[in-house]
Amino acid sequence: MTSNGVTFLEKEPFLRLFNRNGYVLDFGTERFDDFTQESIGVRLCDKYRLSKGRSLESFVSEASADQIWKLFADLLKYYESFYIQEDASDAKYGLLYQKCKQVLSSHSTEARKAEDSNSMYFNVIIRADESFPVENERIFEETVPTVAARFKNPDGTPNFELLRTLPTITSPEYADNSSAIAQIGYLGADLSQYLNSVVASFPAVKLNRILASTRWRGLRTRWMVFEGDPYKMLGDLRNNYNPVQSEAVLQFPNTPINNKQIAVMMPFNPAYPTPDMDPVYGAIKEAATQLEYECIRVDEIQRPTDITQDILKLIEGSKIIIADLSGANPNVYYEMGLAHARGRIVVPISRDKEKLPFDNSHIRTIFYHADDKYSLNGLTEQLVKALKAL
Structure with missing residues (x-):
């Protein structure tokens, strides 16, 4: 790597293509200086007092990378427009031309990535x-x-x-x-x-x-x-809002966010007395486990406290909320609304063939089959993909 960041292997194809025994393509001295002045703001032959080819080499050895790539790109455009036919019968120059295009394209891609990383x-x-x-x-x-x-x-x-x-x-x-x-x-x-x-x-x-x-x-x-x-x-x-100061206003607890915690809001099925017996919750929990998240449903909280406060604390302390909209349960919709208002990442899911209300139809929802454990494997797979994308 040279001091200006352009390697020998990067610049050599351009110098061999453009420098023809001291000449640069078909440029006369005055026209070459006019060209470089317009390209990079420097009249090379005037500056170095050398032949066009040697002036180009001297410039490339000491200029900044941005200036070098700008001049190489402009010279290649000139070559394509006015000189390429002169080399039509010479395979050597054909290969050099292709190499120059490849190197310039690679540099442009890397420069674009660097620019993108600094831009939003x-x-x-x-x-x-x-x-x-x-x-x-x-x-x-x-x-x-x-x-x-x-x-x-x-x-x-x-x-x-x-x-x-x-x-x-x-x-x-x-x-x-x-x-x-x-x-x-x-x-x-x-x-x-x-x-x-x-x-x-x-x-x-x-x-x-x-x-x-x-x-x-x-x-x-x-x-x-x-x-x-x-x-x-x-x-x-x-x-976003100036809350009314009243005891009637819902107050969220001061709970720090756990970036590895997922809160699950879903209708409770009386057929499954405990969360671990619910196969849908099991499929959700499996996805969380695969990605090393802790998954919590409010009825897993074992303490004698107000359930509303437990829900608020669970939402406030979780980075991600998974909301099962199956059956249009009003409590789940309410809890999902609270999660949105608190700025949490919400991942809605629902049994297939259920129609969502219009206000929620614009939010991407994962639909699942709950016929058996094999069908629920699909829910786990979809959730893993969704969580990885966050």
Whole structure:
């Protein structure tokens, strides 16, 4: 590795392709200096007082990596546009050309990864009807063109494989006086545009901090991509509301989050007197065990305390909440709502063939068969995949 970070094996193919016994392709001295001035801001022959080829070699030995790669890329474009036919009958230069393309492509990929690691982007998806995905024509509306270009395929269509890796905010359309609720989390692998996992819920009007410069704010269905940290741009999501000071207001206990604890909210089946006898809970617990999580259901708490306080403490102290929506049990829906409001990751599950209420149909739900233990193995496998993705 040289001091500028460009290795001998990386730069040598370019020097052999461009340096023709002291000449650089078909450039005259003046035109070569004009070219390098435009490319990297330096007239090489004027600077080094050497031949074009030797000036190029001297520059490559001491310039910064960014300057070297910029000049190599520009010279390769020139070669492809004006000189490649001169080498059509020479296999040696054909191989050098292919090697240069390979090295440049590899460098571009690594540079992109490095840039990506220092940059953060996120989706904002607003829909009038959250049961329908945003049409492709409205994806990247009100998105900075250079940002949109990062998440497009070569044919200009949205690259959903890249987009779904970003933090994503979803919201119904809303007005400034609306009570609509937005959510932030991560998309699933399908094209439904539902959140696979929800990190937090918050009033949709908070999105105005992000959408202040847009034309429509919350009044138009579209999919936008922004650069930045959504959590910093939205503000503290833990302080979404100013609670009324009253004994009638639900008070959560001051319990630290255990990142390896999963709370399970599910209807209790009288056919199974204890949690360990419930096969559905057993399938959930098996998934948690495989990934070294502790799985707790409220009726496993053995202490003479108020069950409501036990539920609140369990939600407050858990990173993940698994909610079984089977049978539309109102207690489970209530507890799931509390978990969303507290900013916990919620993973809904339900028996297959059950229709979810509209307000929950936009949240990705794991459906399972409960016919026998072999069917429930599928629930365990799906939960393991979902938990690994968090």
